[in-house]
Amino acid sequence: MSKIEEVKAKVEIGKTKLVPALVQEALDEGSTPAMILQAMVDSMGVVGDKFSKGEIFVPEMLIAAKAMAKGVDVLRPLLAGDSETSLGTCIIGTVAGDLHDIGKNLVAMMIESAGFTMVDLGVDVPAEKFVEAIKENERVTLVACSGLLTTTMPALKEAVQTIKAAYPDQKVIVGGAPVTPEYAAEIGADGFAPDAGSAAVKAKEIISV
């Protein structure tokens, strides 16, 4: 097994301690940083798919994402300024009035693992703050808004509509327990994902990668 294949395999099973050294060995073996990054993104695609199918659970998904993050730390100095390896910036946050962050954090990890640069605004984020974040960050290709409570669904709508009013072409994805594809379409979002695994797939799909 080549080192890059080993990286792929170890990310998938979340070997956080082994991945950094393996990434270095893969570099030493001649793989480019972009190739290694893509291998890890592919691994996380497999992880996301298994999670969506219920074959693995939240801890396994989280630990795989952590393992990839450790690998990315090794690559980061070599990837700096290489915009080709990034799918752009994704702004993420839980909408105003909602303090839930579990689902949002899982989605952030998976979208980051798919190749986006994440800007996490946290919880209880007013609609205007999403707009400010789009203004303040470079190459924002996606905004992801989360809402867990039925009572904060209007805030989800307000967030999407405020973003779209300021940036009509900005792609926005929404999710959270009470959100349905129909509701996402009704409030003008470009996409909906039922779980963290499929959120990463949907994110790439929305920005047409």
Add this chain to the structure above:
Amino acid sequence: MIKRVEFSKAELEPTGEYPSLFPGVPATPIYNTPITPKENYKALYKGEKPLWLPNYYDLTTLCPACYPDAIARGFIVSAESGDYMDDSQKGGKDCFGVEWVYEPSAMGSMVIPGKPTLRNISEWRDKITLPDVDSWDWAQSAERNKDYAYNSPNLVQAWIFTGFFERLISLLDFENAAITMIDEEVEDEVHDFFTECVKIYKKMIKHYQVDFNADVIYFHDDWGTSRNSFFSLEACRNLIVPHLKDVVDYAHELGLFVELHSCGKSGKLVPAMIEAGVDAWTPQEINDFDRLYKQFGGRIMLGAYHQVPMDVDEAAAIETGREFVKKYVGAIPEKQVFSGDYAIHIKTREALYEESRKYLSE
């Protein structure tokens, strides 16, 4: 064994009224039952044939104000509830000193994420002061709840909030708690921490038994999302089952039963519940109840929902009760089932009672 008593219509003549428990759910009559709901419910728990199929109104939920987690989590259900009607009184520090914020729209509390008490479970010895259960004002709560709980004719179900996984979440935030469930490096620390938690739970169980005459410990530990369990059966068996079994065994030694409150689609973890000796579980509606009943019925008592809207017409409400009885009562006591609905149409409840009384008196 309960002596069989033939059903009489006079049993439906109210001797009093249970107050409305939830908005939109009307008050409901107290029936003139031949034995107390407590005796009847306990028979089902023991694997004996009850006189009727127990439902939510046969229970007295107990979550007293002396228990810091009850206030922190905004769920004081006892004779002291009236002291906590104002939402601003809910929330605050739990028994481990973790701050919870009450969210009225969700009718529950959460720990503000992002500032966990522990970064790693291995820090627990240095950063946590374990609660001194005996120092809580059990005596005052017991005094206030003498009629509500101690002398209740109902099955007294005493709550233990913040079970093993929920405790990890409250201390570590969700992501770290989840990873902790499979992190081999901290496995021993988790076992040591859970061993201390067991000591706390046992002291609570003893107080619930002595001070409140409780019958069932309602052990609160959410294990699932709307789509799957949070963690695998293997992880649950490894970290939680040995400690949960310790809690359950202790409750059994004292003559109490244990129902696990575990929200989410957690069907994959039922074998873990059974291995821990848990007596009962009410799966949320998102679970495939029929499959769980077929697979695990007889090995764990299951609470089933009939899911009829409160505004349904009388005929449909009655039919729902009859259908429920027809579906489950024939297999009792071999496969124990009770009605798990919190909100029951009065006519559904009446049909549940009457039909199951007739069937089970034979």
